[in-house]
Amino acid sequence: MMNLDRLQTIINAYGNDAARWPADERQAALTFINKSSAARQVLQASVATSEELDAWLDSDMFLDSPEFEQIKHRIGQRATARILDRVIKIPADSNLERFFTWLLPDPTSRSISFWKPGLVASLPLVLGMVLGSLTETGIRLDSTGAEDALVENQAWDEELYLLALTDQMPRQWSGDWTEE
């Protein structure tokens, strides 16, 4: 319901330019002003200061200026690239994408953590150790044929020598096994 108090509130808040008044009350306010001389007095009283302030406010229509267009373009380009870079990682529909999203450090984040790539890089090592401990190695006593056993034993000894990391090969390993 439009009355003098409400009209005064509207003018104080939005100025005396009816175009800036709340759309759902504009028509009622204009009708009230046309009908009421007291309402016209309220409007007249605010004209001088309100128009001056609106002129000040409108002097900063910066968003319409070419300068703003340049700044907006600059910010828009950089922000769009960064946004899309971040956003494209977010959907992560497949498990592989989800894995890489989890794994790779976010370059836009202030605290980049490298423990995830480190953890993933150490996984093959751990896996190798586990497999190695589970795999049976050594001289197969149930080999069929003496020659097969000798070849196998030689290979095993060479492997032990390499693992020992020493230049001195034990005498019994340096000779030809076939001679003993």
Place this chain on the structure above:
Amino acid sequence: MVEELDPSVIDEMIAGNAEAFQQILRHHIGPITGYVMRMTRYSHGVGNHLPADTFEKKGEDIVEDIVQETFVRLWEKRQRYDPKRARLTTWLHRIAHNLCVDHFRRSQRTPINLDINGASLAETEAQTSDSDRPDRRMAQQNRAILLRRALMALPEKQRSALVMCHYQGLSNKETAEITGMSVAAVESLLARARKKLKQDLLHLQE
């Protein structure tokens, strides 16, 4: 006032379509950048008597960060957006507004001197005097700079209400929704903002 996009584009974005998101990004990035620029203290030439064609690099970075975070949050929280309840521009302004408020809270320890009482229009004109430029353009630029300084001197809530209603073309109900206040509270803020601006700007003209 920002025109709304085809509702199907918004529906596709909510469903996770990145192309629809890009379309929304291109459509809304201008108004949101404008809002953030007006709200942050580093807006165009404010508080440092810089010529209007100089834009503080640090300020540009802050604006960019807030704009970027606004749209990333739109994407991350897209399932929560209900087109029946609010326009997308209202929702985006709300996100940007909250980020601006966060920024103000973080940067309160290093306030910039925005005392507009120390400068008059004539003084500022003298500081930025440039004989190569037309007087009228200079006068307009000076008025704009002083206005921005006066805007920045307003309390944050009053400035938010004024920027949303006057510059962003948002309605009083939308502004109330964005700021989490009643329409009456928003109108009270607007009235106080206009009163203070009148006092400050009239003082500058003297």
